[in-house]
Amino acid sequence: MTVPKAEIEAQVQAALAFACDESAEPSGAAGGEVDLASDFESLGLDSVGRVELLARLEDTFELHVPPDDAIHLNTGRDVVRYLARRLT
Amino acid sequence: MTPPSMAPAEPATRVELCSPVEELYFGAAAARGARTLYLYADDPRAEPQAIRYDELLRRARGAAASLQVEAGQPFLVLATSELESISAILGGMLLGALPVPCAPPAGLGGLSGWRARLAETAEALGAQLLVVPQGLASLVEGEGEGQPLPPVQLASDLASEGPGVPGLERGLSHLQLTSGSTAAPKGVQILHSNLEANLFHIGWSSGVEAEDVVVSWLPLFHDMGLVGCLLFALYWNLDLALLPPTAFLSRPIRWLEAVDRHRGSLSPAPAFAYPYLARRLRDRDLSHLDLSSWKVAYCGAEPIHAAAVERFCEVLAPAKFAPGTMLPCYGLAEATLAVSFNPLGRGLEKVSLSRSALTEHRIVKTTDPQDSTSVVLLGPLLPEVQLELRDSHGQPVGPDQVGQVWLRGPTVTPGYQDRPPLAAEGESFPWLDTGDLGGWVDGELVVLGRSKDVIIAFGKNHSPVEFERAAESVSGVRPGATAAFAVPNSRAGTEVPVLCCEVRAEESDWSRGAIACLVRETATGRTGVRPHHVALLEPGSIPRTTSGKVRRAKTRDLYLSGRLAGSTSGAPS
Numbered sequence: 001m002t003v004p005k006a007e008i009e010a011q012v013q014a015a016l017a018f019a020c021d022e023s024a025e026p027s028g029a030a031g032g033e034v035d036l037a038s039d040f041e042s043l044g045l046d047s048v049g050r051v052e053l054l055a056r057l058e059d060t061f062e063l064h065v066p067p068d069d070a071i072h073l074n075t076g077r078d079v080v081r082y083l084a085r086r087l088t
Numbered sequence: 089m090t091p092p093s094m095a096p097a098e099p100a101t102r103v104e105l106c107s108p109v110e111e112l113y114f115g116a117a118a119a120r121g122a123r124t125l126y127l128y129a130d131d132p133r134a135e136p137q138a139i140r141y142d143e144l145l146r147r148a149r150g151a152a153a154s155l156q157v158e159a160g161q162p163f164l165v166l167a168t169s170e171l172e173s174i175s176a177i178l179g180g181m182l183l184g185a186l187p188v189p190c191a192p193p194a195g196l197g198g199l200s201g202w203r204a205r206l207a208e209t210a211e212a213l214g215a216q217l218l219v220v221p222q223g224l225a226s227l228v229e230g231e232g233e234g235q236p237l238p239p240v241q242l243a244s245d246l247a248s249e250g251p252g253v254p255g256l257e258r259g260l261s262h263l264q265l266t267s268g269s270t271a272a273p274k275g276v277q278i279l280h281s282n283l284e285a286n287l288f289h290i291g292w293s294s295g296v297e298a299e300d301v302v303v304s305w306l307p308l309f310h311d312m313g314l315v316g317c318l319l320f321a322l323y324w325n326l327d328l329a330l331l332p333p334t335a336f337l338s339r340p341i342r343w344l345e346a347v348d349r350h351r352g353s354l355s356p357a358p359a360f361a362y363p364y365l366a367r368r369l370r371d372r373d374l375s376h377l378d379l380s381s382w383k384v385a386y387c388g389a390e391p392i393h394a395a396a397v398e399r400f401c402e403v404l405a406p407a408k409f410a411p412g413t414m415l416p417c418y419g420l421a422e423a424t425l426a427v428s429f430n431p432l433g434r435g436l437e438k439v440s441l442s443r444s445a446l447t448e449h450r451i452v453k454t455t456d457p458q459d460s461t462s463v464v465l466l467g468p469l470l471p472e473v474q475l476e477l478r479d480s481h482g483q484p485v486g487p488d489q490v491g492q493v494w495l496r497g498p499t500v501t502p503g504y505q506d507r508p509p510l511a512a513e514g515e516s517f518p519w520l521d522t523g524d525l526g527g528w529v530d531g532e533l534v535v536l537g538r539s540k541d542v543i544i545a546f547g548k549n550h551s552p553v554e555f556e557r558a559a560e561s562v563s564g565v566r567p568g569a570t571a572a573f574a575v576p577n578s579r580a581g582t583e584v585p586v587l588c589c590e591v592r593a594e595e596s597d598w599s600r601g602a603i604a605c606l607v608r609e610t611a612t613g614r615t616g617v618r619p620h621h622v623a624l625l626e627p628g629s630i631p632r633t634t635s636g637k638v639r640r641a642k643t644r645d646l647y648l649s650g651r652l653a654g655s656t657s658g659a660p661s
Contacts, residue, residue: 020593020627034593040197044569044590044627046636048337048364050195055338064131067193067334068226074197 003061003087009080011060012036016076019045019053036076061087103142107256109182110145112280116325117141120298125321126350127171128331132342136329139171141322144178146249147171151179153250156217156241159184162263162275162505163217164210164238166192167308169332172221172243174318177262177308179246184256186505188213188263188275189309192224194334200233207235209273213263213505219243258284263505264311264421275505276421283315285498286424287323289470290316293429294354294384294415301381302328303352305336305343312389315425316356326354340365341372344407348377356386360636363396366403377407384432388417390637391537391553392464394438401435411435418466418535422520424499427475428533430467437465439529444616446536447548449490451527461554465532473497475533476519477526490549492539493526494519541640543574543585545617550585552640555619558611559589564603566590571630571643572611577620584620587611588643588652591624600624625652 016034020043034043040050054070061083065073073079103118105111117123122141128134139147155176157163165176167189180187190209193202206228210218215238220228222244228237261283263275302321306313313333321328329350335342343365347355362385387397401411412435419426430437440460445452454460469475477491478484485491500520503509511518525536536551543550555572559565569590574583591603604622612618629652631642646652 041201042626042628043593044566044629046632047195047198048360048636050197051334051337052195052368054196058338066223068224070196071193071199071202071227072197074199079196 003083005080005084005088008061008083008087009036012057012076012080012083015053015056015060016043019049019056034076036080038076039074057083063087103145106252106254107182108258109184109256109280110252112258112284113178113181113319113322114141114145116323117145120325123321123325123327125174126327126329127169128329128335128342128346130332130335130338132335132339137171141325144174147175148178148182149250149252150247151175151250152183152253154245154247155179155183155185155219156239157183157185160186161217162186162188162213162215163219164188164190164206164215165219165243166190166221166224167314168192168221168224169308169330170221170223172246173219173308175246176219176243177314181261182256183253184259186260186263188215188265189314190265191307191309192221193227194337199227203227203237204234205273207237209265210238211235212273213275217241262314264314265309266421274507277502277505278315278421278424279502282424282499282501283319283323285472286315286426286470287320289472290320290426290429291324293432293470295432296324296326296354300324300326300353300383301350302326303343303347303350303355304328305331305333306356306358307333310389311421311425312356312358316386336361340368344374344377344379344404347379347382348407351381353381353383354386355382355384356388358389359387359392359397360390362387362400363393366396366400370403374404374407379404380408380410382409382413384415385413386415386417387436388419388426391535392416392436394436394462394464397436416464416466418533420522420524422501422522423473423495424501426470427473427495427499428467428469430465438462439465439534441529441534443554446490447550447616449485449549451488451490451529451534453529463529463534463536465529466535467532469533470499473499477528480539488527490525490527490536493522493524493535495522496520541573543572544583545574545585546582548617550615550617554615555585555587555611558614559587559607559622562603562606562610564591564595564599565607566592566627568638569627569630571638571640572619573640573644573647575620575644575648585617586621586623586644586647587619588623588625588630588647590627590630593627623647623652
């Protein structure tokens with residue numbers, strides 16, 4: 001499966017915006033823009049939030065990210081780059 | 089779904105146990121025919137691996153024979169929910185070495201922080217070995233930044249059978265890491281005799297029967313997962329279905345599917361997990377699941393929010409989850425695991441206490457909604473546990489008074505590794521100061537927070553939770569991201585409350601001003617005390633423990649030293 005990088009970026013952006021705003025409805029529109037360069041801890045994601053975000057991305061892109069890959073991905077941008085490599 | 093094909097094919101073989109420690113955990117399996125551990129993987133499509141407890145004993149003996157550690161020495165194990173990790177932990181116990189189950193990485197990011205914590209833990213406990221499952225080997229290779237890790241042994245290199253360590257007496261079993269609010273990791277020393285007393289009474293108070301099945305997704309580096317599930321299932325010789333914690337956090341429905349499939353009857357979780365599952369699954373149709381086998385859903389390890397747990401019961405009602413299944417309890421690693429238990433079958437029961445009386449450390453029930461706070465009853469004490477409520481000078485408080493919870497009994501642990509022991513010379517059962525504040529309501533325990541977190545302003549005692557709940561009711565404040573604490577104020581001649589709140593990143597300067605005002609007014613209305621300062625912070629500013637609890641004392645330190653990130657508005661009044 002090849003997914004264009006722009007779409008990967010949009011999906012990561014949406015998942016991240018949702019993860020950073022626990023009050024949002026899962027079906028509702030995503031909140032504001034989240035900076036893809038910020039690391040997850042500075043966005044206020046705790047360890048549970050970081051597992052949940054990973055699961056959401058795995059579902060969206062239908063792939064499994066092994067833990068020893070996931071731990072190296074600290075920002076939205078890292079995730080986009082990693083997914084682009086896996087999906088193209 | 090039914091699990092007939094999962095039963096192991098080969099018949100049980102007779103096992104000769106060779107030490108009092110083996111007797112404790114494998115005695116029931118040897119006497120009554122070994123039950124089975126079902127190990128699930130992260131991949132939801134994979135069938136579980138089935139290991140009968142006689143086979144698990146062989147594996148643990150193999151680990152005991154090949155671990156590069158001496159009896160009495162602590163060693164770290166990256167505690168995944170895989171057979172490799174489990175064998176290493178049990179093998180260490182059968183050898184008389186001290187396993188220290190540590191958190192493996194989970195989710196996205198955080199490698200350098202995780203490695204640093206692991207190195208700090210090894211240093212603090214004097215651990216000379218790190219046992220790592222094969223799948224995580226690449227994370228501990230090389231130098232890395234900061235402090236070095238201890239020498240690594242791969243869990244996959246441990247032998248799969250061994251002779252056992254004959255005659256090993258029951259001394260120390262393992263070290264339980266506590267995720268306290270202080271920086272240095274501490275290892276609680278757990279004795280086999282602590283475990284024996286607690287495992288027996290937990291089972292007895294749960295009405296355990298031979299056909300019971302334990303279902304758990306709890307991590308083995310937490311006491312509830314290691315003691316409450318793995319060692320509990322072994323001690324009572326019950327089937328155990330074990331899922332990795334990430335399986336639950338990623339797809340919470342897997343917990344429920346495992347209960348349904350195995351006809352699970354005993355399944356615990358920390359209090360946060362119930363609202364977490366309800367939030368994730370509220371729009372799903374759960375009527376295809378049958379959870380009627382679930383007898384006890386233990387709920388503890390952190391403060392319980394009644395409304396959130398009630399929401400869980402509502403969401404699970406279509407799956408035949410009976411609300412009486414919910415069993416709130418109180419406990420802590422320093423007392424092995426469990427201290428008090430709700431009566432079986434009753435479900436969550438709450439009581440309304442007068443907030444104004446609580447500020448004077450008195451327990452008074454009330455029906456006045458303006459003055460009430462809802463508190464969850466945590467049941468009577470387990471047998472053999474003694475509890476005293478004391479004031480800050482260590483003197484017992486009167487009836488209907490709030491006091492610090494002190495405990496004594498066979499489940500109270502000797503102390504922390506490399507720290508002075510709790511017991512004085514010659515004392516057999518010392519008193520433990522838990523640091524929690526508690527009281528009695530109708531013969532049941534209620535826990536009202538940590539004594540060091542109490543805000544004493546103008547001679548009244550205020551729980552930080554009251555300020556935090558008020559703040560979180562204001563739109564724009566991030567739920568679960570607030571911290572209230574007291575700071576000295578020389579002008580007022582007393583301590584004054586400060587309330588820190590993370591606000592959503594998209595709020596404008598203008599709306600921040602309004603949020604600060606609203607938080608101050610709401611908190612003043614609820615507590616009768618005006619916060620001295622409402623600090624609005626960027627998301628992620630408030631420090632948390634690895635399990636996600638807000639670290640109030642650490643937040644206070646950062647605040648006092650001016651190092652809290654993104655403090656924007658709401659100047660001291």
